Amino acid sequence: MAALSxxxxxxxxxxxxxxxxxxxxxxxxxxxxxxxxYATSVYKNAxxxxxxxxxxxxxxxxxxxxxxxxxxxxxxGTWVERVGPRAAMFTAACFxxxxxxxxxxxxxxxxxxxxxxxxxxxxxxxxxxxxxSPVSTLIKWFPDRPGLATGMAIMGFGGGALVASPLSRQLxxxxxxxxxxxxxQASGGAVAALFLTLAIVYFLVMMxxxxxxxxxxxxxxxxGFDPGKLKAKPMITRANVSAANAIRTPQFWLxxxxxxxxxxxxxxxxxxxxxxxxxxFREGGTSTVAATAATAxxxxxxxxxxxxxxxxxxxxxxxxxKPTYVMYLGVGMVLYILLAVAGNSSTAVFVLLAxxxxxxxxxxxxxxxxxxxxxxxxYQVGAIHGRLLTAWSAxxxxxxxxxxxxxxAQGEPGELVAADYRPALFTMVGVLAVGFVANLLIRxxxxxxxxxxGHTDAFAEAIGRx
Amino acid sequence: xxxPSAPANQTIRLVVSWLxxxxxxxYALYQTIxxxxxxxxx
Numbered sequence: 041m042a043a044l045s046x047x048x049x050x051x052x053x054x055x056x057x058x059x060x061x062x063x064x065x066x067x068x069x070x071x072x073x074x075x076x077x078y079a080t081s082v083y084k085n086a087x088x089x090x091x092x093x094x095x096x097x098x099x100x101x102x103x104x105x106x107x108x109x110x111x112x113x114x115x116x117g118t119w120v121e122r123v124g125p126r127a128a129m130f131t132a133a134c135f136x137x138x139x140x141x142x143x144x145x146x147x148x149x150x151x152x153x154x155x156x157x158x159x160x161x162x163x164x165x166x167x168x169x170x171x172x173s174p175v176s177t178l179i180k181w182f183p184d185r186p187g188l189a190t191g192m193a194i195m196g197f198g199g200g201a202l203v204a205s206p207l208s209r210q211l212x213x214x215x216x217x218x219x220x221x222x223x224x225q226a227s228g229g230a231v232a233a234l235f236l237t238l239a240i241v242y243f244l245v246m247m248x249x250x251x252x253x254x255x256x257x258x259x260x261x262x263x264g265f266d267p268g269k270l271k272a273k274p275m276i277t278r279a280n281v282s283a284a285n286a287i288r289t290p291q292f293w294l295x296x297x298x299x300x301x302x303x304x305x306x307x308x309x310x311x312x313x314x315x316x317x318x319x320x321f322r323e324g325g326t327s328t329v330a331a332t333a334a335t336a337x338x339x340x341x342x343x344x345x346x347x348x349x350x351x352x353x354x355x356x357x358x359x360x361x362k363p364t365y366v367m368y369l370g371v372g373m374v375l376y377i378l379l380a381v382a383g384n385s386s387t388a389v390f391v392l393l394a395x396x397x398x399x400x401x402x403x404x405x406x407x408x409x410x411x412x413x414x415x416x417x418x419y420q421v422g423a424i425h426g427r428l429l430t431a432w433s434a435x436x437x438x439x440x441x442x443x444x445x446x447x448x449a450q451g452e453p454g455e456l457v458a459a460d461y462r463p464a465l466f467t468m469v470g471v472l473a474v475g476f477v478a479n480l481l482i483r484x485x486x487x488x489x490x491x492x493x494g495h496t497d498a499f500a501e502a503i504g505r506x
Numbered sequence: 507x508x509x510p511s512a513p514a515n516q517t518i519r520l521v522v523s524w525l526x527x528x529x530x531x532x533y534a535l536y537q538t539i540x541x542x543x544x545x546x547x548x
Contacts, residue, residue, distance in 0.1 A: 062519065203530045248526050343542075
């Protein structure tokens with residue numbers, strides 16, 4: 041279609057003088073919108089009442105969306121690389137907004153399956169395509185600081201939930217005068233109107249990303265950046281590996297294990313954060329931490345989750361990707377042990393330990409695209425990233441299973457104490473240890489997996505000429 | 507090829523683009539920090 045030709049990759053090549061600092065807000069525009077996926081708890085209770093069903097039935101909406109995120113990122117990654125970031129972001133915006141619209145229709149007509157199909161299935165595809173769409177472009181615009189660039193974008197995913205939670209509460213109180221912010225109870229009509237509003241707002245914001253994103257022209261490099269003067273580093277390749285070849289390398293699966301372990305451990309705490317802080321400070325059956333303070337603790341973790349994505353990923357540009365993961369996993373093990381044995385000594389200690397752990401969890405997500413660039417080059421890094429995100433989907437199942445499994449064996453919710461968490465926390469130390477070893481085993485990719493000359497980009501060619 | 511100087515209207519585009527993503531983030535941080543004050547007895 042001629043009207044959509046502006047989406048073509050050849051129409052997105054930046055003219056000389058185009059500022060690369062327009063690319064991070066373009067990426068943020070996408071990630072801030074799709075990050076809403078982690079704010080579904082705001083209207084969960086309202087949907088339970090509206091559909092007169094269980095929490096589990098409503099939780100399935102989120103589960104379908106996250107599974108579809110992993111599946112679509114893995115399956116569509118090569119397509120995203122081929123069509124370029126603008127077409128991919130536009131597609132993501134259409135899927136994401138359509139998901140909300142169909143979800144709104146489902147709520148308005150009392151058809152839960154339509155919410156599964158809309159928000160879960162269709163919206164989930166938008167999540168996966170949207171998540172990987174700016175990654176490879178950012179890396180190409182910021183060859184000097186790939187960690188900083190991807191950190192900014194993936195910070196947006198964490199920020200998306202922070203934005204969507206208060207925004208959704210305010211909108212629901214606008215649409216339903218009887219909205220109860222303490223219990224999250226709102227009429228179905230108010231949630232349907234919320235979905236409709238979010239569809240429009242998110243589509244418009246994502247269009248900002250669509251119109252701003254461009255790929256650098258061949259041969260472009262940042263002012264003052266001379267790849268020829270870079271010191272050669274063994275863990276940063278000058279070659280390129282295709283997505284199809286990448287999954288045949290041990291490096292891919294070692295990094296998959298690293299991400300899986302880091303996310304599994306972090307999700308274990310995130311999933312249980314609110315009851316966990318109350319249980320750690322329970323004396324004689326009553327917790328000294330009020331329910332409101334426990335909710336506030338979850339908000340604090342969200343800030344550290346977001347900040348860790350930017351701060352640690354940016355730091356990895358200086359200290360290297362492998363040492364950064366040594367820190368996430370190695371220091372993470374120490375922090376989990378401290379949390380298990382001394383977390384109940386004071387709320388300040390507990391909050392500090394959990395906050396740093398969650399910052400490592402966020403950092404793990406944000407640093408991994410740059411790690412992939414270092415190992416596999418820029419050629420199909422977005423598609424490789426998409427395949428790696430299946431580790432996230434797997435960890436989303438394993439993390440809660442581990443923590444809930446151990447806690448179910450220890451006693452009833454509301455009666456647990458700090459000691460009941462120790463088996464689960466020590467198991468997470470073991471999980472982190474597996475990731476730690478996997479990271480240590482990562483070596484440069486063997487040359488037999490490298491693409492021939494020509495399957496390269498400007499950055500790699502410049503490096504290769506040295 | 508390196509970047510020549512940016513066109514003048516690009517500055518406006520940069521400011522608007524960063525504001526569109528920056529304002530929601532600042533709003534979110536403000537709301538979240540307000541909600542976590544009870545944790546510190548605020």
